[in-house]
Amino acid sequence: MSGAVAKIEAMSPASEAQNPSAEVPGAKNSGAEVSGAETASTESSSAVALTPTPTLAVVPSDRPEDTPGPITYYPPVLVACRVGETTAIWQVETDPELTRGDFSGAWLLDPDGVKGFAGEAEWIEGREDPAAMARLLLVHPVFLTEDSEGDITYGGLAEGELHLVDVAASQEAAEAAVAAAKAEFEEANGKKSTGWGEVRPIEPVEGHPPQGLDEDAEKAVTSVLALARGVRTWNRDWAAFEAVRKRRLKNEPDQPRWVPIRLQG
Numbered sequence: 001m002s003g004a005v006a007k008i009e010a011m012s013p014a015s016e017a018q019n020p021s022a023e024v025p026g027a028k029n030s031g032a033e034v035s036g037a038e039t040a041s042t043e044s045s046s047a048v049a050l051t052p053t054p055t056l057a058v059v060p061s062d063r064p065e066d067t068p069g070p071i072t073y074y075p076p077v078l079v080a081c082r083v084g085e086t087t088a089i090w091q092v093e094t095d096p097e098l099t100r101g102d103f104s105g106a107w108l109l110d111p112d113g114v115k116g117f118a119g120e121a122e123w124i125e126g127r128e129d130p131a132a133m134a135r136l137l138l139v140h141p142v143f144l145t146e147d148s149e150g151d152i153t154y155g156g157l158a159e160g161e162l163h164l165v166d167v168a169a170s171q172e173a174a175e176a177a178v179a180a181a182k183a184e185f186e187e188a189n190g191k192k193s194t195g196w197g198e199v200r201p202i203e204p205v206e207g208h209p210p211q212g213l214d215e216d217a218e219k220a221v222t223s224v225l226a227l228a229r230g231v232r233t234w235n236r237d238w239a240a241f242e243a244v245r246k247r248r249l250k251n252e253p254d255q256p257r258w259v260p261i262r263l264q265g
Helices: 011-019 116-120 130-137 167-187 216-248
Strands: 021-022 033-035 077-083 088-091 103-110 140-144
Touching: 077 216, 088 130, 088 216, 103 116, 103 130, 103 216, 140 216, 167 216
Parallel strands: 077 140
Antiparallel strands: 021 033, 077 088, 088 103
């Protein structure tokens, strides 16, 4: 694989165990690697609940034979950081049946557009325009790292168009969901219950530093990867809780609910 990679292919936890490192987009040489192993709270301000598309209209012939019923869409989330003129963006999956919160995309932007493989991809319109690339990439909820300074959209999105995650409010929503499920079960069964699990607060998880990047890109990628690992752990905690809820509360939705993202608003 070339050292200049702009998007990491989706990896399952099993494949990640076999290949625990992934190349960094825009790296200077083929030795540029970062660990694939597993934030500070954002100040809460009238958080807005975000509801994903509940179901996709899929005709039976397009549906896997072993997956009857509607297929629920779980949007990914993004983690971003801008340092100097460089912005790193990592995509984290939330689908509990897909990768249980794995990484599925990574990009580096600067004033010259997207770097690495995508920078040479002729089918990507506006790849030399960072604002156009920001509009293309930043369509899902965004976790902004503490190290980020400046406009990660390069003027491509207005203030209300960037869906920034309220980390503190999202954590409160997760904890409230666990408490509500536990209370409902205990009221229905007349006894205390344990084993619901815990959705731990999102915190950066340090890993191996990236190689082959300039100073600003290295700092941005390091910051994004640390928070992305924390978001991935949070996604997995939520998926584990939802699995327990589905088994114990039969009158609840029989599909896992999406992670309880709350937006700044």
